[in-house]
Amino acid sequence: MSDAIAPFDPTERNITEYKQSHSDLRAAGPLVRVDAPAGGSAWIVTEDALARQVLTDPRFVKDPAMAPLDWDRQMAGLERPAAEQASLTTADGPDHAQLRKAHAPLFSARGISRYYDRMLVIARQLLADAAESVPAGTPVDLTLDFTTRYPVAVVCDVLGIPPENVDRTMQACRDMFNPDPAAFGAAFATFAELADAALEAGDGVAAELRDRLPADTSQEDLRYFIFLIIFAGQPTMDSSLGYLLAGLLENGVPGTERKVLEDFVQTALRRQPPAPFTLWRFTATEVEVAGVTLPERTPVLVDLFGITVAPDRPEGPDLVFGAGPHYCIGAQLAMFEMRALAEVFAENHAGARLGVPYAELRQTDIGGTQGSKLTALPVVFRE
Numbered sequence: 542m543s544d545a546i547a548p549f550d551p552t553e554r555n556i557t558e559y560k561q562s563h564s565d566l567r568a569a570g571p572l573v574r575v576d577a578p579a580g581g582s583a584w585i586v587t588e589d590a591l592a593r594q595v596l597t598d599p600r601f602v603k604d605p606a607m608a609p610l611d612w613d614r615q616m617a618g619l620e621r622p623a624a625e626q627a628s629l630t631t632a633d634g635p636d637h638a639q640l641r642k643a644h645a646p647l648f649s650a651r652g653i654s655r656y657y658d659r660m661l662v663i664a665r666q667l668l669a670d671a672a673e674s675v676p677a678g679t680p681v682d683l684t685l686d687f688t689t690r691y692p693v694a695v696v697c698d699v700l701g702i703p704p705e706n707v708d709r710t711m712q713a714c715r716d717m718f719n720p721d722p723a724a725f726g727a728a729f730a731t732f733a734e735l736a737d738a739a740l741e742a743g744d745g746v747a748a749e750l751r752d753r754l755p756a757d758t759s760q761e762d763l764r765y766f767i768f769l770i771i772f773a774g775q776p777t778m779d780s781s782l783g784y785l786l787a788g789l790l791e792n793g794v795p796g797t798e799r800k801v802l803e804d805f806v807q808t809a810l811r812r813q814p815p816a817p818f819t820l821w822r823f824t825a826t827e828v829e830v831a832g833v834t835l836p837e838r839t840p841v842l843v844d845l846f847g848i849t850v851a852p853d854r855p856e857g858p859d860l861v862f863g864a865g866p867h868y869c870i871g872a873q874l875a876m877f878e879m880r881a882l883a884e885v886f887a888e889n890h891a892g893a894r895l896g897v898p899y900a901e902l903r904q905t906d907i908g909g910t911q912g913s914k915l916t917a918l919p920v921v922f923r924e
């Protein structure tokens with residue numbers, strides 16, 4: 542057991558500092574045993590090839606029913622088992638493949654590109670609002686509202702949730718981290734209403750998804766699938782937009798051509814991978830991997846952050862959005878959103894500057910398997 546490594550402790554640090562535990566994990570080997578936040582031990586994969594092997598091996602399952610029996614399920618942030626609530630994040634094998642097939646064309650580059658012009662409109666409006674919210678020469682902190690509002694407004698637009706619901710969608714996303722069970726329950730009730738509103742409006746991806754799923758899909762399942770699309774990407778988008786904007790303000794946008802923007806977005810994601818780890822996987826049976834025998838119900842994570850930022854990372858695709866059958870379904874949505882923001886920033890706010898020197902920006906994480914985000918991003922839009 543690598544006692545000194547604390548991958549799940551919260552930290553606060555400078556924007557240029559990586560969380561030390563990622564390099565500690567890497568130095569400890571390709572598969573490292575650590576204390577799990579919910580009790581007992583867990584294993585973390587720190588090497589690219591081994592990560593891809595684990596992420597495509599059907600003996601490593603997502604179903605929370607296979608979590609260690611003594612885990613505190615709430616502390617581990619586990620969803621209900623697949624038998625109770627099948628979803629992209631709890632189902633495995635053919636059940637998962639069937640769900641992916643229904644989602645795939647809607648979230649492909651082609652499917653999402655239909656919404657790019659709307660993303661530009663939303664980014665223009667929200668950045669203009671932020672710029673106007675303070676007098677000239679005064680910084681506005683974009684992490685207080687903008688980095689949450691923009692991705693929520695976009696996902697509402699894509700799903701077909703009427704725009705007047707953006708504020709309560711933001712609140713529901715925030716309440717998912719609220720320790721008060723009442724607030725958490727209220728957030729779930731809100732997500733159900735939002736899903737119903739999108740299905741009723743009928744002019745977005747929510748309704749298209751319903752039409753692509755088997756006709757006997759229950760309303761409860763549909764609501765859960767739509768909830769996942771709203772919420773699953775929220776913390777990572779919030780975080781990645783902060784780093785993207787900080788980079789834009791520090792270095793400027795190198796151009797507005799599509800390829801230049803795409804490269805800019807990819808570089809930003811690789812420099813600060815927003816998801817530090819995959820979600821939990823569990824061994825469905827005894828598995829021998831990297832010379833270690835893992836008994837059934839062993840919890841396993843992949844260190845996406847550490848592998849991506851490693852100086853000797855192999856050429857080729859990165860692991861920012863994972864790999865294998867559970868590869869992020871929202872990857873194209875995320876990258877289009879970031880590209881639209883960079884484009885609007887270059888076009889309309891090239892004169893904006895950081896309110897503090899870049900090197901003084903701070904980042905923090907709440908611990909567990911959650912990623913880091915900027916503590917503040919003060920921006921002066923006009924002098």
Ligand code: HEM
Pocket residue numbers: 629630641769770771773774775777778781814815816818819820821845860861862863864866867868869870871872874875
């Ligand atoms: C920069 C932003 C994002 C990052 C870095 C990110 C990262 C990831 C990663 C690493 C996984 C795989 C987890 C695993 O294998 O255990 C994942 C899965 C997922 N992501 Fe994202 N994500 C982002 C944005 C989004 C957005 C905007 C959505 C909204 C559609 C989304 C929805 C999902 C869903 C539903 C899954 C589960 C897919 C499955 O298990 O089949 N993500 N994401």
